[in-house]
Each structure stands twice: as structure tokens, then as C-alpha cells.
Amino acid sequence: MGLDHLGELAKEQVQALADRANALRVGAAPQRCPGKALGLFFLNPSLRTSASFQRAAARLDLELVQLRGDGVWGLEHRDGVVMDGTTAEHLREAAPVLGRYVDVLAVRAFPGAGSFEDNRIDPIMSGFHRWAGVPVINMESARWHPCQALADWATLDQHQVPKPAKFVLSWAWHPKPLPHAVPNSTACMAAQRGMEVVLLCPPGLELHPEVITEAQALAAQSDGSFRVSHDREEALDGAAVVYAKSWGSIQHWGELETETSFRAELRDWCVTPSWLGKQTRFFHCLPVRRNVVVTDAVLDGPQSCVIDQAEHRLHAQTALLESLLS
Amino acid sequence: MGLDHLGELAKEQVQALADRANALRVGAAPQRCPGKALGLFFLNPSLRTSASFQRAAARLDLELVQLRGDGVWGLEHRDGVVMDGTTAEHLREAAPVLGRYVDVLAVRAFPGAGSFEDNRIDPIMSGFHRWAGVPVINMESARWHPCQALADWATLDQHQVPKPAKFVLSWAWHPKPLPHAVPNSTACMAAQRGMEVVLLCPPGLELHPEVITEAQALAAQSDGSFRVSHDREEALDGAAVVYAKSWGSIQHWGELETETSFRAELRDWCVTPSWLGKQTRFFHCLPVRRNVVVTDAVLDGPQSCVIDQAEHRLHAQTALLESLLS
Amino acid sequence: MGLDHLGELAKEQVQALADRANALRVGAAPQRCPGKALGLFFLNPSLRTSASFQRAAARLDLELVQLRGDGVWGLEHRDGVVMDGTTAEHLREAAPVLGRYVDVLAVRAFPGAGSFEDNRIDPIMSGFHRWAGVPVINMESARWHPCQALADWATLDQHQVPKPAKFVLSWAWHPKPLPHAVPNSTACMAAQRGMEVVLLCPPGLELHPEVITEAQALAAQSDGSFRVSHDREEALDGAAVVYAKSWGSIQHWGELETETSFRAELRDWCVTPSWLGKQTRFFHCLPVRRNVVVTDAVLDGPQSCVIDQAEHRLHAQTALLESLLS
Secondary structure (H helix, E strand, O other): OEEOOHHHOOHHHHHHHHHHHHHHHOOOOOOOOOOOEEEEEEOOOOOHHHHHHHHHHHHOOOEEEEEEHHHOOOEEOOOOOOOOOOOOEEHHHHHHHHHHHOOEEEEEOOOOOOOHHHHHOOHHHHHHHHHOOOOEEEOOOOOOOHHHHHHHHHHHHHOOOOOOOEEEEEEOOOOOOOOOHHHHHHHHHHHHOOOEEEEEOOOOOOOOHHHHHHHHHHHHHOOOEEEEEOOHHHHHOOOOEEEEEOOOOOOOOOOHHHHHHHOHHHOOOOEOHHHOOOOOEEEOOOOOOEOOOEOHHHHOOOOEOHHHHHHHHHHHHHHHHHHHHO | OEEOOHHHOOHHHHHHHHHHHHHHHOOOOOOOOOOOEEEEEEOOOOOHHHHHHHHHHHHOOOEEEEEEHHHOOOEEOOOOOOOOOOOOEEHHHHHHHHHHHOOEEEEEOOOOOOOHHHHHOOHHHHHHHHHOOOOEEEOOOOOOOHHHHHHHHHHHHHOOOOOOOEEEEEEOOOOOOOOOHHHHHHHHHHHHOOOEEEEEOOOOOOOOHHHHHHHHHHHHHOOOEEEEEOOHHHHHOOOOEEEEEOOOOOOOOOOHHHHHHHOHHHOOOOEOHHHOOOOOEEEOOOOOOEOOOEOHHHHOOOOEOHHHHHHHHHHHHHHHHHHHHO | OEEOOHHHOOHHHHHHHHHHHHHHHOOOOOOOOOOOEEEEEEOOOOOHHHHHHHHHHHHOOOEEEEEEHHHOOOEEOOOOOOOOOOOOEEHHHHHHHHHHHOOEEEEEOOOOOOOHHHHHOOHHHHHHHHHOOOOEEEOOOOOOOHHHHHHHHHHHHHOOOOOOOEEEEEEOOOOOOOOOHHHHHHHHHHHHOOOEEEEEOOOOOOOOHHHHHHHHHHHHHOOOEEEEEOOHHHHHOOOOEEEEEOOOOOOOOOOHHHHHHHOHHHOOOOEOHHHOOOOOEEEOOOOOOEOOOEOHHHHOOOOEOHHHHHHHHHHHHHHHHHHHHO
16 A cells, blocks of 8 residues: 555545545644654755655654665666665665554655666555555655645645646746656546646657556546647636746757756746636646746745645645554 | 744744743644644755754644655746746745645745845745745744744743844854854844844855844834944953854855855864853854864853754744644 | 763663663653754764754754755864865864853764874864864764664664674674764674674774773673684574674785775675574664675565664663753
8 A cells, every 4th residue: 555646546535635635724723643643754855845754754743764865875776786885775674664653655766877768667666565565645656746736636636626627737938847746646636636637748748658647547537638739828718726847858868968958948937827717726736946937926925825735735744644553 | 924034023922932842842732733734844954954844744733744845846936937948837826726735834045146136035935935835934944934034032041041142143264154044033032022132244244234123123112222343352251142153244245256255264263162151152053064163172162052942843843833824 | 071982971871871772762752941952963964863852853953053064164183284285164163162152062074084093083073072162962973873882782782682692793794984973882882781792803903902802891881791703603603683784804904905906705695584593683873885785685574673673762762861851
């Protein structure tokens, strides 16, 4: 068990978790689980995820074990490797050992060096799921960020965004090519929620075909839809939500110079007030680069939901931990 | 609310907190605040502050959320900036998000690169106070270190140092130019406590005029006094307390070579037993460089109060948190 | 009090702790110590030790204060030193200050730069024991790793390894010369448990004579024995346990090139299934380099006890803290 990708759960299960998150937000008492322990293992930096999981654990009276990757040995994941290089510990020991100390283990592991394909199989996260012996929660891997997706679903509900409504996930310019975990999870979440999802991006910046197939399948089960558009005007017209996010192109993955010149012409992919209708909500997972991904006027205006999204990390994760531990 | 500078509080409020710190020191039970949460956000290293706040939170049954700056994204504070450089998150998001997770937020943010003036406005700490949406405690910024000052006040009381007594805050030599937060807060604390405060330093190492004006105003309200002296013998004569501390010169700020040669002749500014009368107490905020700022004989002798000062960080912060949360 | 080296305790005391660890492992309730605090101070990285101590503290309802060395100032330990170099804080302040905040202090301090002799006196750990003013637990120093040794003793009991049985502590090849804390503690633990201990290593890789003398003395008190062997076949014959570990040679200490060429011919010191009899148990303290120190076939086979050893860190440390605090 545990949670790697929100799409593993049935729509009704996700809705129940989102409902519980909103109940916790307005004051429901968490179901305390004394004597149980949660491990948080961050192989990469974190602000929101770390803070919100710490508070969620405390609200549930969980015992907490925290580790940071830079405080531990380099982790190896390959089968059969002769470890005479830089890695000093194999996941086949690290995961089951941590599993002996806690009841649930949450892990953050961004993409490593290597090709897009190498990272698409998510070797670190997969290894934890396979070897930990306890439920593992993905706190953002190379592929998925299910806790963000669950918090976003709950935030859509909080702001009473209807299910049959247009949800535009738009690429935005950023100085660096970023991982795909958030856009992958966002696309699938909105599709599973039954929305009319439009992935808006310049040509060459589509998500991986496997993710698009997954989002379309989830949409089909929920009376939603999923399509790709390169036409900004058409895509934004009538949008209930514009969810901005930057990510790197798959074809230039790992080639920083090519990627940089490829995106040099795309700096106008920055969300301004003109992108939004009067009722459109603006979403972003944070951290966000102001006046690069989105302008101050949007972020500081009344249509921005970004702080509510971040707050819902706490409530969504509290609900998730409750469901895994009770 | 919260606490940025001890001088924000009336003398009677500070005295009440110091009294409470001493009561906690000798065994009073802390007023527990179950269900409330404290966030500790360290943008710079810490030993005493981190340890004492962790214990204070535990004694009060507070839920604790801890973050370290090197585990998060570079923080931006400038208004209207186009974030296409190295900073990846703006305080306008980071502060309110953390404020959604906790009831009180404590922050450490030392001076950054840039001029003395750039740092004097304390942009990071000011941003947290402005945008967090919850009380913010300054755990040492470019300008102030109010928790140290409160602990020192309580330590003066513990050692029964009279209020109308001579308090000498002396500059000491150190290989590096250090920030002004501790001497600023120490000068104002002793003045507000109603002492005869002498700032003893070589010419060119005075504190900022704004701080001197503030210390004189606080002294005037408390029947104390504040003056600057460059005459070591005169200043030390009759001192009840010698509080040693090093700091950098304002006029050479950011110019390491000039500063180093400026202070090359000042290595005899090291506190030895000859600086102290028989009843003089020695204070320092720690960490201290032995036999550079002060000799072993002073630190290891019976007139040193430095370990008591450090212990009072725990009690003073427990008292402060109680007052903010109850 | 506290614990620096398991051999400080009488055999009966160690056995009582190991018995308690096994009772906790199968479900005995920990004796909670509300209101008491444990400090964890890591001057070096940790996975198992940090995670298991965090959980042990939570199981005992201890208040927890955690510090990492890279989050604090460089620590000085030399007497009388003029601190005008890189170290900014002396143990003579750091240790007693932390001792004012907690009831028990646990410290990890690996060997520093310098000669084997410089490290053999364990200056950082010794300083904490001397100046903290509260019991100090060694979480691995240059010389000893008593919590690992206690966990290993409990794991031997868990697997019903008889006391009069052959225990082979074998050196293994590794790309780097590693510290001696684990083999020192392992040799002494098995000797004190009353086993027939054989230290198996290539010539020139013996442990320090002082440790060998200590292990022989402990063995003599427990009807065990301790000897060194360079003959792999003879040593492994009839072994109940093979405990593999790599360490650096004393004579080449600090000379990386000489050490590397010295051990270049020793890569066949890698434990394979052929090293083990049908009943032999395989032990290693982790982290372990797969197919360098030991092959996958051994680690993943039924004779490996390494995950149980790691689990016992939690139970052994819980038992130790109970005994120190109650």
C-alpha cells in the first residue's frame, strides 16, 4: 500500500480524502494514532512538504523520524552492482531498515542524472516501495507528486470549482528545465476529477505519451476529457482554472544548452492578468518565480489560490495519514 | 505581535518575562499549550538557539515544525523583482505558507551580502513580520537578537546585579568582522534595565548612531544612562559587569582587507583577569573564541556567567512562548 | 555515567540490557519518562543511528533536541589554544551548555584529520564526557561504537547463537580506509559475551594492541577467548558467526596512496557463500558495499542477519535510555 500516484486510487477514494481534508481545514479533530510512527526521508530540499508533514504528524500524535539525504550515505539502487565507486549504501538495506523503525515511510527523491527514460522508471522511489516492508508515501519523485495533487483537488473543492469545468494546465517559461512530477500529477488529478482538461504548451513541450494516455483513461472514467493545445487564446477561453507550471522538454532532456536555446523564444509564456477571465482561478504549486512564471498582479490578486493550495498540503496529508494508519 | 526587538516591550513587560524565566529555572511548571505549533526556520547555523527552542517547545507541549535554510530554496525579498536569477522562492509566498502551518514562527536570518545600510533595514526578518500572518520571533537578524537580550536580563537578575550599576559592553578583537545584532540588543537591554551603560571600544568601532539614540532613549525612561568611551581604564573602573563581544566597523563594512588592517593593532582587546574587579561579572553570548576575545582564566573562573546566560536562553524563550500563546 | 564503551559495563549488565532489548522487540511496553530530554548531536552523517534514536526517544516519551554538526560552529577541543583560526566554539562551552538543556546527551564524532594516535584518545568524545555535566552516550567515535555492539549482542541472542561458539570478525576489502570503532567494539563485545573470537585479517591489518589486550581481558573474565589469525580457511572452519567489516591499517594511517597500494592485492577479501558453513550466520553493521565487502548471494540469503542487527539498534538504545533515565 502507501501512495505513489493519485490515480492508483478510485475517484471515490480521492474524493473522500479531499472531503476529509476540507473538514480538517474548518476544524474537525484529527484521529490521533498514538504509538505509531512516520518516517520522513528527504533526498532533496523541501519547505512546504517538510513543514506540512511535520505538522500533520504532530496533529495525529505520530512519532516522527526525520532524515535528510545530505545527512546520509549516497544511495545505490542498481541490482547486482559492484559498489566500489561513490555510493556507500544500497536501497536493499536502507529501505527495509527504515521500515523496521516506522509504520509509514514518506520519501522525496527528485530525478537523478541520466536520461529521461532512466528517471521515468523512478528507480529510487520504486526501490522504497519494493523493499521497505511498510507503506511508502511519495513526497515527490521523478514521476509523481500525489500529495500536491490531492491538496489541489481539495483546493478546487474549497473554491467550489465545478467538476464539468475547463481546467487549463499551462506550461510557463523558467530559466531551468524542471522535472515533470507536478505537471504529470496535475494533469491526471484534473482528469480524474472529471474536468475538461487542456494541456497548453508550445510544441515540443508535451508531457510524456504514457502520462497523456493515463490522463485520458482517467478522464474517460470520470466523464471528463483531456487534450493538448498549442493555441493559447483557444485554450484559455472560458477556463475555470489556469494552473501554471514549468517543465523541461523530453527531447532535449539532459542537454542544457540545446534546451536553453530551444526555450529562448518562449519568455512570453508568463501568466499575466490578460490570461484570466473574471472568474478564472489561478493555481501554482509553489515555489514560483515571480514575474517569470506569473506576474505579481496575478499572484497578489484575488483570483490566486496558491496559498490555499499550500495550506491544503497540511490537511490533505493529515487525511492521507489517517486513512493509512487507522 | 511577536518579538523583533526587546525595546518594543515596556520595561515592566520585560521584567515580568525575566521573572518568569527565573521561576522556570528554579522549577516552576511551564504552562502547556497542547494543539499549538511553533515553527523554527533557521537560515543560518545555530547551536544554543536551536537546542533551547526545541526544548522550550517540548516543555510547553508545542507541536514543532523545523526547517533549515540550506534545505530550502533561495529566498527572495525584493518587491517587483523579475526572478530569473538564483532565488527560487519569494518571502511573499514562503512567509504566509509557513504561517498557515503554525501559530508562532521563529526565524534566524543573519546579514546577507551587501552594504551595512542594505542590512540595517533587515529585509528578510521584516518580510516575515509583514507577511507571515502569525507572530514572528526574531532568533537573530542583522539588527537584533532579542532572545539573547531577554536571557541576559534574566541572568543579571539571577546573579543579583543591581539595576543602578555600571554595565560595560566592550568590543573585543576577533579575526572576522561580525554582525551587530548582539551588541545592539545588549546595549539597549542594559539601558532599558536602568543601568549605567558604557560602550567601550576603539575609535571607529561605535555602534550605529540609530542604535545609540535608541539606547539613550531607553536609558532615559529607566533612570539609566548610556555613553561611549574609548578609555579602557576609565570605563572598566567600578564595573559590575563586563560584557565582551566583537563586531565589525561600519565604515569598512564589506571591505575585508581594509577591515583586517584597521583592526590589526587591536589584538590587545582581549579580556584578561586584569580587566575585572573583584566583584565584576563576566558575560558573553557564546560562541566565544578562547584566548582571542577573552582568556581561559576569565572564562573558567568564578566570575564568568556565560553558561548561565546560555541556560537562560531556554527559560527566557519558554517564558516568551508562554506569553505569546496563552 | 553514560556509555562510551560497552566493556565499561559488567557482563551481567550488558546481558540485562540485551534481554530487555529482546523483550522490547517482541512487544514489551517501554517505560516512559515524561519530562526528561535527550539531546542528539551528530558531527557526522547518520541513517540508522539517527532514525533509531529518534524513534527510541519517542517510544520513551522523551523530549528531543537534535543538532547536526554542519549546522553549528567548528568545535575546538585543545586546552589552552588561541582560537584565531577556523574553530569558533570550544567544547568547554558547547558541552556544558547542551548539558543544561537535556538530561542525557548522545554524540557522534568520527575520527578527525591527524594521526592514529591523535584520534585514539578520542578528543571530542572525551571532552563531552568530561564537560557535559550529564550522562553522555557515544553514538560512534574514533574508538568505540557501543550501541552497535549492544544491538549485535542482542541479535546474537535473538538468533540463539550459543556463547561458547566461534565468532570470526573478518576484515574485508573496501576502496577507502575506514575507522576502527566498529571492529574495536565488535571484538570486545564478542569476547565479553564469552565467545571464541578470531580476528581474521591480512598481516598488517590487526587492530590496535590496546584493543587486543582489552578484548583478551574481557574474554578471560567470560570464559571466552580472543586470538588473531591470518589463515582464512582455519579461521572460518566451524564458525557460528562471520562478522565482516573493513578498516584501515594503522601503519599507513593518513597516507592514502600507500594504503591504497598496500590493499590493492586484497580484493579477494570479499565474503562469498563459500566462506560460510551451513549454520554460519552473517553479520555486518551497515552500510555495506555490495559485491565489494560481501556478495549479493550472502546478503540476500537466509543466513544474513544484517536487517535484524539494524532493527536491534532501536531496541538496544531504548533499553539503554530506560536504564540511564529511570
